[in-house]
Amino acid sequence: MPAPQPNAEQCDEAASSSGESVASDGRENTSDSVTTNNSKEDATAAFNSYYKHQAISDDASALFAKLLPIAVRVNRSSPCAALCTAALTMRPAPVAGTYFVDAASELLAAFQEVGALARQELVSCVPPALLAAQPGDVVADLCAAPGMKALQLLDAVGSDGLVVASEVDRKRLAVLVRRGRRSTAKGAFLALCADARRFPGMRRRTGWKQKYDKVLCDVPCSGDGTGRKKRSVVRTWDVRHGLGLHALQLAILNRGLELLGYGGRLVYSTCSLNPIECEAVVSAALARHAGLVRLVAAPAWARDLSTPGLASWSVPGAAYGATREVFARFEDVSNPKKARVAATMFPPADGAPLALARRFLPSEKCDSGGFFVAIFERSAERRPPAAPRAPVPLPPEAPPAPPDKEGDWRCACGTNNFARRGRCFSCKKRRPRVVTGTSSRPPPLLARFGGDASILDAFCDAYGLSAATGFPVESAFLLKRPKRSLLVISSAALADLAISETWAAAADVGCALCEVSEEDASRWPLFDEGLDVLARCATRRRVALGPDRLLALLNGGVLSDFGGDGSYVVTSSLAVGAATGRVALGASVADGVASLSSSARLCEAVRCVVGAFL
Numbered sequence: 001m002p003a004p005q006p007n008a009e010q011c012d013e014a015a016s017s018s019g020e021s022v023a024s025d026g027r028e029n030t031s032d033s034v035t036t037n038n039s040k041e042d043a044t045a046a047f048n049s050y051y052k053h054q055a056i057s058d059d060a061s062a063l064f065a066k067l068l069p070i071a072v073r074v075n076r077s078s079p080c081a082a083l084c085t086a087a088l089t090m091r092p093a094p095v096a097g098t099y100f101v102d103a104a105s106e107l108l109a110a111f112q113e114v115g116a117l118a119r120q121e122l123v124s125c126v127p128p129a130l131l132a133a134q135p136g137d138v139v140a141d142l143c144a145a146p147g148m149k150a151l152q153l154l155d156a157v158g159s160d161g162l163v164v165a166s167e168v169d170r171k172r173l174a175v176l177v178r179r180g181r182r183s184t185a186k187g188a189f190l191a192l193c194a195d196a197r198r199f200p201g202m203r204r205r206t207g208w209k210q211k212y213d214k215v216l217c218d219v220p221c222s223g224d225g226t227g228r229k230k231r232s233v234v235r236t237w238d239v240r241h242g243l244g245l246h247a248l249q250l251a252i253l254n255r256g257l258e259l260l261g262y263g264g265r266l267v268y269s270t271c272s273l274n275p276i277e278c279e280a281v282v283s284a285a286l287a288r289h290a291g292l293v294r295l296v297a298a299p300a301w302a303r304d305l306s307t308p309g310l311a312s313w314s315v316p317g318a319a320y321g322a323t324r325e326v327f328a329r330f331e332d333v334s335n336p337k338k339a340r341v342a343a344t345m346f347p348p349a350d351g352a353p354l355a356l357a358r359r360f361l362p363s364e365k366c367d368s369g370g371f372f373v374a375i376f377e378r379s380a381e382r383r384p385p386a387a388p389r390a391p392v393p394l395p396p397e398a399p400p401a402p403p404d405k406e407g408d409w410r411c412a413c414g415t416n417n418f419a420r421r422g423r424c425f426s427c428k429k430r431r432p433r434v435v436t437g438t439s440s441r442p443p444p445l446l447a448r449f450g451g452d453a454s455i456l457d458a459f460c461d462a463y464g465l466s467a468a469t470g471f472p473v474e475s476a477f478l479l480k481r482p483k484r485s486l487l488v489i490s491s492a493a494l495a496d497l498a499i500s501e502t503w504a505a506a507a508d509v510g511c512a513l514c515e516v517s518e519e520d521a522s523r524w525p526l527f528d529e530g531l532d533v534l535a536r537c538a539t540r541r542r543v544a545l546g547p548d549r550l551l552a553l554l555n556g557g558v559l560s561d562f563g564g565d566g567s568y569v570v571t572s573s574l575a576v577g578a579a580t581g582r583v584a585l586g587a588s589v590a591d592g593v594a595s596l597s598s599s600a601r602l603c604e605a606v607r608c609v610v611g612a613f614l
Contacts, residue, residue: 043234044237048061054314056273064234069100069367072101072117072118075115075116079582080574080609085579110608113602115184126269126371130299131214132265134156135160141166142255143219144218150180151180151182154186157188159185166193167194177191181529187490188494189511192505192507193505193507204496205444211262211264213264215260215267216266216269219281220248222237225369225371226369247344250281257376267373284344292378295374298358305365305366306373309358309374310354312347317333318339330345356375360372411424442500444500444501447478448477459487459514459521462521475489475490475492477489478516484516487514520566522564523565528586543568545561554610565589566589567589569586570584583610
C-alpha cells in the first residue's frame with residue numbers, strides 16, 4: 001500500500017508556519033510556490049484526462065466544485081428519534097431514513113451523541129441500505145471504522161441479530177467502539193481488532209463454523225470520490241494510489257465472499273471512481289469464485305441515482321501523470337513491476353455482468369460525493385459432495401515394528417511416520433490427537449450464570465429487574481476481562497459464538513450494564529451504553545426528574561430525590577408538540593450528595609438537548 005500523501009492544506013499550513021522563503025540576496029524566493037501550483041495543475045489535469053478517457057466524466061473535477069451538503073440518518077429505535085425530527089429543520093433525502101439539514105449546530109451534535117441520529121454522507125448510507133439486513137441477521141462489517149455504517153447495520157438487525165465489525169488500526173478501532181456505544185442495539189455488537197484480509201473464522205458453541213447472512217466490504221481506497229468533502233483530493237490526485245490498493249481490495253473482497261453463507265448477500269463499496277479499484281476488483285473476484293457467487297441488480301431507487309458499471313476500461317501505468325500511458329491488455333505491458341500493473345486489473349472478455357454494479361456521481365438527483373457499489377449473492381445450493389477417496393489396502397505382510405524414535409507415530413494403516421508429519425505418508429489421514437489429562441481450553445468470554453446466579457440476582461434485586469418488567473434475564477452474561485468483570489446484555493447470536501476469554505482480538509462485546517465488584521450491587525458503577533435498558537426496565541433506583549430539575553443537576557445543583565448512597569439511573573421525559581422522548585444519565589450518591597457518573601460528553605449533550613426544550 002502506498003504511503004499516505006500529505007494534502008494541500010497540510011502543505012500550505014507548513015509553508016505559512018515557516019514564514020516566507022527568502023533568497024540569500026534578500027529577495028523573496030517564489031520558486032517553491034510556483035512548483036507547488038504547477039504540481040496541483042498537473043494533478044488536476046491528469047485527473048480530468050483519466051476519467052474522460054474512461055468515459056466516466058468529460059470534466060471530472062467540475063463534479064466536485066460544489067460544497068457537500070450536510071446529511072444525517074435518523075435512528076428510529078432511539079427514544080429521542082421523534083424529538084430529533086421535530087426539533088431540527090430537515091429535508092428528506094433520496095435514501096430511506098436520511099435527511100438534509102441546512103447547517104450544523106450544537107443541537108445536531110448533541111442528538112448525535114445521545115444516539116438519535118448519525119451525521120453521515122448520503123452515499124455512505126447506500127451500501128448498508130443495499131445490503132438489506134433484516135432483524136435477527138448475522139452481519140460482518142469488514143473495515144468498519146469510523147463506525148457509521150456499523151451503526152446503520154445495528155439499527156437494521158436489532159437486538160436479536162449480530163454485527164461483527166473489524167478494524168486493524170487501534171486508533172480507528174477506538175472511534176468505532178465509542179460510536180457503537182450510541183446504538184440501542186448494542187447487545188448485538190462485537191468489535192474486533194483484526195486485518196480484514198484475515199478476518200478471523202469463528203465457530204458456534206455447537207462446533208459449526210460461523211457463516212454470515214450479510215457481509216459489508218467497504219474497503220480502503222484512494223478516496224477520489226470525496227472531492228466535495230476534501231478539496232485537496234483532486235489537487236493531489238495520483239493514479240499510483242489506486243494501483244497500489246488494488247491487491248489489498250481484492251484480498252478483502254475474497255475473504256468476505258469466503259465468510260458468506262449459502263444464499264447470503266455481500267456489498268462491495270468504495271468511495272473511489274477509479275475502475276481499477278471498482279470494476280477490476282469485482283471482475284477478479286467473480287472469476288475466482290465462478291459458479292458460487294453472482295452479481296445482482298440494485299433496486300430501482302439506487303438505479304435512479306447512479307450509472308451502470310463499466311464493461312471495459314483501460315489500465316494506466318504508474319507514470320500516467322507524465323506520459324498518459326494506458327494499456328488495453330496485460331500482454332502489452334513490457335515491465336509490469338515498474339508500471340505497477342497486475343493481470344487482475346484488466347477487463348474480462350465478457351464484461352456485461354459488470355453493468356449490474358452502480359457508480360454514484362455528484363448530480364442534482366444524488367447531491368453527495370462519488371461512490372461505487374456492487375451486490376454479490378451466493379448460491380443457495382450447496383456444492384455436490386466430493387467423491388470418496390478410494391481406501392488404501394493394507395499391506396499383506398505383517399505390520400512394521402512400532403516407531404523406535406521418540407516422537408514418531410504409527411498410523412492405523414500400519415505406516416510409521418516422522419514426528420513432524422501431520423498426516424500419514426501413505427493414507428493421508430490426519431495424525432490422531434493425543435488427549436492427556438483434562439482439557440486446557442480456556443473458559444468462554446461470555447459466561448452463562450447457570451446454577452450460580454448470585455451476581456445477576458443481586459443486580460436485579462438492587463434495581464427491581466425481572467422478566468415481568470421487560471428485562472432480558474436470559475440475555476445477561478458475565479464478561480470476564482483481565483482487570484475486571486462486567487455484567488453485559490448479549491443477543492442470542494453473539495452469546496452462541498465460541499469465544500474464549502483470552503482472545504485479545506475482541507475489543508468490545510455486547511452492551512455493558514455495570515462493573516461487578518465485591519461491594520453491594522447497588523454501588524456497582526453503571527455504564528452509559530446500558531442506561532437505556534435500565535431506564536426502560538428498572539423499578540428501583542430509577543429517579544424521574546422534570547427537564548428543569550435535570551438541568552439543575554447538570555449545572556451542579558443539589559437534589560434530595562435520591563433514597564440513599566449508591567448508583568442511580570436518572571431519566572427525564574421531553575416533549576415538543578406531539579413528539580415525545582426520553583434521556584437518561586447515570587448518577588452516584590455518596591454521603592447523601594448526588595453527582596453525575598456519566599461521561600462528560602454525554603452530560604454536555606443531554607444539557608444541550610434538555611435546554612432546547614425548556
